[in-house]
Amino acid sequence: MNIQLTEKKEQIFAAALSMINDHGFHGSPMSKIAKEAKVAVGSIYHYFASKEDLIIELYWYCSDILKNKALSIIESNQAYEIRFRLLWKELVLFYLDRMEIFGFMEQFYSSPFYEGIRAHIFKQKSERNMLIHFMEEGVEEKLLRDLNGALLISTYLGVAVSLVKRCLYHKNRPTDEEINTLVDIIWNGVKK
Amino acid sequence: MNIQLTEKKEQIFAAALSMINDHGFHGSPMSKIAKEAKVAVGSIYHYFASKEDLIIELYWYCSDILKNKALSIIESNQAYEIRFRLLWKELVLFYLDRMEIFGFMEQFYSSPFYEGIRAHIFKQKSERNMLIHFMEEGVEEKLLRDLNGALLISTYLGVAVSLVKRCLYHKNRPTDEEINTLVDIIWNGVKK
Amino acid sequence: MNIQLTEKKEQIFAAALSMINDHGFHGSPMSKIAKEAKVAVGSIYHYFASKEDLIIELYWYCSDILKNKALSIIESNQAYEIRFRLLWKELVLFYLDRMEIFGFMEQFYSSPFYEGIRAHIFKQKSERNMLIHFMEEGVEEKLLRDLNGALLISTYLGVAVSLVKRCLYHKNRPTDEEINTLVDIIWNGVKK
Amino acid sequence: MNIQLTEKKEQIFAAALSMINDHGFHGSPMSKIAKEAKVAVGSIYHYFASKEDLIIELYWYCSDILKNKALSIIESNQAYEIRFRLLWKELVLFYLDRMEIFGFMEQFYSSPFYEGIRAHIFKQKSERNMLIHFMEEGVEEKLLRDLNGALLISTYLGVAVSLVKRCLYHKNRPTDEEINTLVDIIWNGVKK
DNA sequence: CATGAATGAGGATTCATTCAT
DNA sequence: GATGAATGAATCCTCATTCAT
Numbered sequence: 001m002n003i004q005l006t007e008k009k010e011q012i013f014a015a016a017l018s019m020i021n022d023h024g025f026h027g028s029p030m031s032k033i034a035k036e037a038k039v040a041v042g043s044i045y046h047y048f049a050s051k052e053d054l055i056i057e058l059y060w061y062c063s064d065i066l067k068n069k070a071l072s073i074i075e076s077n078q079a080y081e082i083r084f085r086l087l088w089k090e091l092v093l094f095y096l097d098r099m100e101i102f103g104f105m106e107q108f109y110s111s112p113f114y115e116g117i118r119a120h121i122f123k124q125k126s127e128r129n130m131l132i133h134f135m136e137e138g139v140e141e142k143l144l145r146d147l148n149g150a151l152l153i154s155t156y157l158g159v160a161v162s163l164v165k166r167c168l169y170h171k172n173r174p175t176d177e178e179i180n181t182l183v184d185i186i187w188n189g190v191k192k
Numbered sequence: 193m194n195i196q197l198t199e200k201k202e203q204i205f206a207a208a209l210s211m212i213n214d215h216g217f218h219g220s221p222m223s224k225i226a227k228e229a230k231v232a233v234g235s236i237y238h239y240f241a242s243k244e245d246l247i248i249e250l251y252w253y254c255s256d257i258l259k260n261k262a263l264s265i266i267e268s269n270q271a272y273e274i275r276f277r278l279l280w281k282e283l284v285l286f287y288l289d290r291m292e293i294f295g296f297m298e299q300f301y302s303s304p305f306y307e308g309i310r311a312h313i314f315k316q317k318s319e320r321n322m323l324i325h326f327m328e329e330g331v332e333e334k335l336l337r338d339l340n341g342a343l344l345i346s347t348y349l350g351v352a353v354s355l356v357k358r359c360l361y362h363k364n365r366p367t368d369e370e371i372n373t374l375v376d377i378i379w380n381g382v383k384k
Numbered sequence: 385m386n387i388q389l390t391e392k393k394e395q396i397f398a399a400a401l402s403m404i405n406d407h408g409f410h411g412s413p414m415s416k417i418a419k420e421a422k423v424a425v426g427s428i429y430h431y432f433a434s435k436e437d438l439i440i441e442l443y444w445y446c447s448d449i450l451k452n453k454a455l456s457i458i459e460s461n462q463a464y465e466i467r468f469r470l471l472w473k474e475l476v477l478f479y480l481d482r483m484e485i486f487g488f489m490e491q492f493y494s495s496p497f498y499e500g501i502r503a504h505i506f507k508q509k510s511e512r513n514m515l516i517h518f519m520e521e522g523v524e525e526k527l528l529r530d531l532n533g534a535l536l537i538s539t540y541l542g543v544a545v546s547l548v549k550r551c552l553y554h555k556n557r558p559t560d561e562e563i564n565t566l567v568d569i570i571w572n573g574v575k576k
Numbered sequence: 577m578n579i580q581l582t583e584k585k586e587q588i589f590a591a592a593l594s595m596i597n598d599h600g601f602h603g604s605p606m607s608k609i610a611k612e613a614k615v616a617v618g619s620i621y622h623y624f625a626s627k628e629d630l631i632i633e634l635y636w637y638c639s640d641i642l643k644n645k646a647l648s649i650i651e652s653n654q655a656y657e658i659r660f661r662l663l664w665k666e667l668v669l670f671y672l673d674r675m676e677i678f679g680f681m682e683q684f685y686s687s688p689f690y691e692g693i694r695a696h697i698f699k700q701k702s703e704r705n706m707l708i709h710f711m712e713e714g715v716e717e718k719l720l721r722d723l724n725g726a727l728l729i730s731t732y733l734g735v736a737v738s739l740v741k742r743c744l745y746h747k748n749r750p751t752d753e754e755i756n757t758l759v760d761i762i763w764n765g766v767k768k
Numbered sequence: 769c770a771t772g773a774a775t776g777a778g779g780a781t782t783c784a785t786t787c788a789t
Numbered sequence: 790g791a792t793g794a795a796t797g798a799a800t801c802c803t804c805a806t807t808c809a810t
Contacts, residue, residue: 008790014227024304027219029783031793037210040792042786051784106302109357112216118361145377151370154354155377160349165301166342169310178343185337185347200773221800232775236803392770408688410602413804415772424771426807435805490686493741494679496600502745529761534742535754539761542738546730549685553694562727569721569731573765605779605800616796618782627780 005061009047011037013058021103025055025111032059056117059108062101067127069094074134081141081191085183087134088160092179102164131156144190152190159186197253201239203229205250213295217247217303248309251300254293259319261286266326272335273383277375279326280352284371287356294356323348336382344382351378389445393431395421397442405487409439409495440501443492446485451511453478458518463576464527469567471518474542476563479548486548515540528574536574543570587613589634597679601631601687632693635684637676643703645670650710656719657767661759663710664736668755670708671740678740707732720766728766735762 005013015037019028030051033043047053073087095102108114121128135152138144144152159182167173174182197205207229211220222243226233240246265279287294300306314318327344330336336344351374359365366374389397399421403412414435418425432438457471468495479486491499505512519536522528528536543566559565590693595604605662606627612616649663666738671678684690697704710759711728720728743749750758 017230022304025303031783042792045785046790103302110298110302112219145373147370147373150358151355151366151374154358155351155374158350158352158354159347160350161354162346163343166346174343181337181339182343182347185381189377234776235774238773243801406688411688413606415592426771430769431807452766478803487686494682496598496603529757531754531757535739535758538738539735539758542734542736543731544734545736546737547727550726550730558727565721565723566727566731569765573761607779618797619795621781622794
């Protein structure tokens with residue numbers, strides 16, 4: 001399910017990501033995205049049917065990167081708790097390193113665009129569903145409390161998102177110790 | 193610090209809240225907000241200098257409601273743990289009951305509007321700062337792990353937001369038991 | 385034909401004059417004129433039927449002041465040349481001292497408002513017609529070249545207006561000597 | 577220093593000129609200018625940043641035409657007095673033939689737009705400065721009275737503008753004889 | 769008479785999208 | 790494929806005017 005990227009498409013994605021992060025969807029006209037991507041407006045319409053289409057494809061693109069990241073850890077050959085902690089840390093570090101992606105996705109999720117494709121996401125092997133599955137694995141192995149995956153994910157992701165958002169606002173970075181402490185809190189909270 | 197509301201202003205706020213929730217900032221033209229509020233466009237501009245101003249005042253209005261809610265619990269005469277749990281539950285229930293407020297605030301926080309007033313919020317006796325203070329109280333009383341308030345808040349609020357967002361998306365409601373379980377998870381995670 | 389002024393009306397005129405001078409007709413909304421005049425908007429509409437009406441009445445008001453000024457000199461008991469020179473100087477000095485009036489009238493004359501009342505002005509004992517008459521008096525007395533009054537006025541007023549405009553732009557004032565020189569030029573040009 | 581004109585730009589200029597003449601700046605909405613120019617509103621904004629920008633560029637365009645007109649006479653190989661008279665007549669005739677340009681420029685000069693670029697005009701090789709220079713040439717050659725150029729220009733231009741304005745109002749045209757008489761008056765007034 | 773809140777038509781401007789080159 | 794000029798619907802906002810108090 002990897003998205004094939006021509007060079008132009010990549011430029012457009014990068015420009016859109018940066019622009020949307022700084023100025024929001026509404027503050028990012030196609031003309032400016034085109035200029036930032038050093039591409040003609042018309043060219044964007046060669047690759048994307050509409051602005052909405054561009055944004056949604058951009059979402060899939062980001063989501064894809066995230067999914068691969070997560071998959072490599074989830075499917076690695078380590079003890080559950082190790083993977084549980086590692087995944088969370090890597091997720092946070094990824095977001096911290098790619099703030100544009102984090103910012104974009106947060107905006108996306110609380111935008112009407114999301115509404116249109118939600119059903120699609122829930123059905124699919126999305127990164128979200130992968131994580132729910134990973135939680136359920138922990139429950140089955142009697143390592144996590146007996147709760148439904150969606151609830152566990154609220155905790156797992158909620159704390160991560162909340163932490164990164166705080167850093168985004170304050171323009172700072174958590175120390176390694178802080179990150180470890182937070183995984184600790186989560187693990188202590190959800191472990192059996 | 194309560195915001196004074198004329199009847200007209202309240203109509204406008206209600207209309208804006210509902211509209212923005214359904215269609216986002218960009219999908220909520222002043223003309224439609226006016227119509228929904230049964231008010232002339234010009235009248236909105238009598239009360240608010242611009243659309244941006246309306247949105248920011250709406251934020252303060254929501255923030256104020258939230259703050260009062262929180263304050264009444266924080267300052268109540270009960271054991272810390274009771275208040276810790278109650279506050280979290282009430283927060284979640286409030287958001288669940290006033291989804292328009294929750295949805296609006298989430299959009300607001302990940303919009304460029306927020307950028308403009310962030311500094312202002314951090315300095316002020318905002319609901320956020322009240323909660324940080326409440327966390328620090330727990331640390332001082334040796335009831336919570338010795339972490340900085342902002343970090344604790346990431347957990348406390350992150351899980352709540354994440355839960356409510358899930359309900360918003362799925363258009364369902366967590367059971368009381370689920371809510372209790374989540375506070376439990378949080379409390380177990382952060383308690384000393 | 386003197387316009388009766390209540391105190392309110394005078395405040396409104398003064399405010400309009402100053403405002404229009406600084407920001408033009410279009411940059412002078414009734415609301416701002418009202419504020420500057422320390423009067424409610426509604427009050428302006430008590431005295432004037434519309435904005436256009438206010439502007440046109442303001443024109444008559446200014447024109448009236450000018451006419452009285454001119455009349456007192458034209459009808460004074462002095463030799464024609466003396467009056468010819470004095471009138472010109474006084475006109476220039478009046479405009480220099482009441483730049484708001486000059487600026488307003490210039491704007492008025494090159495605005496569509498003027499179009500609407502031009503016919504009215506030409507028929508009336510306007511300051512313009514008074515001056516034409518004064519020129520014709522000079523021609524009849526064989527003191528001025530035998531030209532039609534309107535043509536003579538073009539010279540007489542054209543130079544005055546041009547001079548004052550230059551001062552308005554440069555925000556300076558002509559010396560007495562300069563003023564005398566210019567009347568001299570005019571007189572030499574038109575005398576028999 | 578000629579302004580480059582695409583065909584579209586020229587259509588827009590022509591439409592704006594005519595519209596502004598008939599209805600003033602305020603009575604000339606972009607939408608109507610666009611319609612008159614047979615162009616989409618958006619297209620105007622492709623060429624001009626704003627309405628103000630359009631008006632100011634239109635001013636430069638008119639000023640340029642005038643400057644070239646004047647230059648060709650001033651630099652021609654004829655006696656000073658001949659050029660002095662010819663230039664004045666041609667100026668008047670040009671204005672009479674291109675009333676839209678005259679009307680526009682008069683409105684422009686007594687509008688707030690002018691304020692913004694005045695400094696620019698005074699510094700530049702504007703038609704005004706060219707004329708001042710031409711007057712000074714006459715003074716140096718001892719053909720004109722020893723006055724500063726700006727003062728002489730007040731006379732030279734003031735009478736011309738005043739004459740044309742009269743014709744604009746009365747919708748008539750001066751006879752050749754009348755024009756000659758007026759240059760005569762001016763020349764007699766300012767010659768040594 | 770005086771006030772100023774309320775109205776809504778109208779104007780400047782933006783921007784997604786198209787299409788001829 | 791690529792370009793960017795052209796389009797015009799849609800948006801924000803202004804402001805003359807009205808009218809209830």
